[in-house]
Amino acid sequence: MPRVLAPTVLISAHCDLPCGVYDPAQARLEAESVKACMTKVADNDDPDFKARALAIKEERSDLVKHHLWVLWTDYFKPPHFEKYPNLNELFNEATKLAGGGGTKASWDPKVADKLLGKIDEIAEIFWETKKAA
Amino acid sequence: MTGRRLGVAVVTGRSMEPALHEGDRVLVLWRGRPRVGRMSVVRLPPSEKGPRPISVKRVTRPSPGEPGAWWVERDNPAEGIDSWHVGGIPESDVLGRVLVRLPGFTRRVWRA
Numbered sequence: 001m002p003r004v005l006a007p008t009v010l011i012s013a014h015c016d017l018p019c020g021v022y023d024p025a026q027a028r029l030e031a032e033s034v035k036a037c038m039t040k041v042a043d044n045d046d047p048d049f050k051a052r053a054l055a056i057k058e059e060r061s062d063l064v065k066h067h068l069w070v071l072w073t074d075y076f077k078p079p080h081f082e083k084y085p086n087l088n089e090l091f092n093e094a095t096k097l098a099g100g101g102g103t104k105a106s107w108d109p110k111v112a113d114k115l116l117g118k119i120d121e122i123a124e125i126f127w128e129t130k131k132a133a
Numbered sequence: 134m135t136g137r138r139l140g141v142a143v144v145t146g147r148s149m150e151p152a153l154h155e156g157d158r159v160l161v162l163w164r165g166r167p168r169v170g171r172m173s174v175v176r177l178p179p180s181e182k183g184p185r186p187i188s189v190k191r192v193t194r195p196s197p198g199e200p201g202a203w204w205v206e207r208d209n210p211a212e213g214i215d216s217w218h219v220g221g222i223p224e225s226d227v228l229g230r231v232l233v234r235l236p237g238f239t240r241r242v243w244r245a
Contacts, residue, residue, distance in 0.1 A: 006140030006163055011174050012186040013146035013153060013213060033217040040220075044197045052193075056217050059210055 022075045024123035027067035027094075030060045031119055034103045035112035042107070057103065064098040064115065071126065084125050094118035138163045141235070142174060142189070148213020149189055158238035159189070165230030167192040167203050172231035175205055175222045177214060185214065189231060196221025203227055 037057040041050050072091045081087050096102055097115040144157040149172070153159065159172075167173045173192050177185040190205035193216075197204070202221030207213035216222065 003137065004139070006137040006161075008141045008143065009187065010145055011142040011159075011161075011189045013144055013149035013155075013189050013207070013209075029214075029218065033215075036217050036220070040197070040217075046197055049194070049197050060217070063211060 022071060022126075024067075024071060024119060024126050027064050027071070028116065028119050028123070030063040030067065031098070031103075031112060031115050034060050034064065034098070035109050035116065038103075038107050038109045038112055042109075061098045061103045064103075064119075065095050068095050068098070068119070068122070071122065075126070076129070080125075080129055083129075087122075087125060090118055090122050090125075094122060138165070138229075140229075142231075144189060145186075146213070148207040148209045148215070149191070150209045150212075152191075152208050153189065153234060154239065156239045158235040158240075160232045160235060161229040162232050163229040165232075167227050167230060169194060173203070173205065173227050174229045174231065175203075176226040176228060177222070178219050178226075180214075187228065188214070190215055190222075192227075199223075 034057055037053040037060070041053045044050070068091060072095075076087065094115060097111065097118060098104070103111050103115055140161050140163055141158050142161045144153045144159065145155055147155065152172070161174055163174075165173075169192055171192060172189055174187060174189055177188050179185060190213075191208055192203050193206045194204045196202035196216065199221040201224045203224070204216045204221050206217070207215045
């Protein structure tokens with residue numbers, strides 16, 4: 001009998017990262033798309049696209065904060081904050097950079113770059129604590 | 134390739150929830166042109182870590198400023214890679230259109 005259908009394939013609705021695992025890359029990924037909202041809009045004047053970019057930028061800025069808060073409140077433990085005295089301040093600055101005083105209020109990719117820089121600093125400490133564990 | 138254009142695809146991952154859940158079977162028209170508002174099977178550009186798997190995303194508009202490319206988005210607001218990360222998808226990487234979810238065919242996905 002002739003086969004009617006093409007071979008079955010797996011299609012992914014994926015997110016690059018395993019779910020349920022602490023990883024600063026989650027915050028980074030969303031921060032990258034916040035930056036992309038800013039840069040894509042800069043060379044585009046379609047008002048619909050700009051409106052969509054604004055909504056996505058708000059939503060994903062919140063996700064950056066969410067992923068950072070999970071690390072701040074759930075992953076990092078008191079000894080980490082003793083060992084890395086700037087850690088609390090890093091989270092404070094990073095979450096503010098993803099908020100109303102940061103990427104939510106701005107279309108300047110430099111603000112997103114600052115946020116990405118803070119996330120990278122947190123990630124560096126994160127991976128040091130992973131090595132030590 | 135053969136001329137068979139209709140096929141079944143199995144969904145993995147959560148970026149298209151609530152439209153599609155992991156294990157759902159969908160009917161795909163391979164080489165079917167994308168339609169705004171509908172889902173397509175696309176090849177996303179590789180990440181730093183290597184190629185990404187063939188993916189299902191929602192086509193939301195022609196990619197602004199990139200003639201022939203399509204803008205695709207995740208349905209799940211909280212998870213997944215889409216054009217807001219990787220930009221527009223060239224027409225040649227839009228592999229097929231999702232026609233319909235096959236109700237009653239959802240099964241657990243076994244992965245190596």
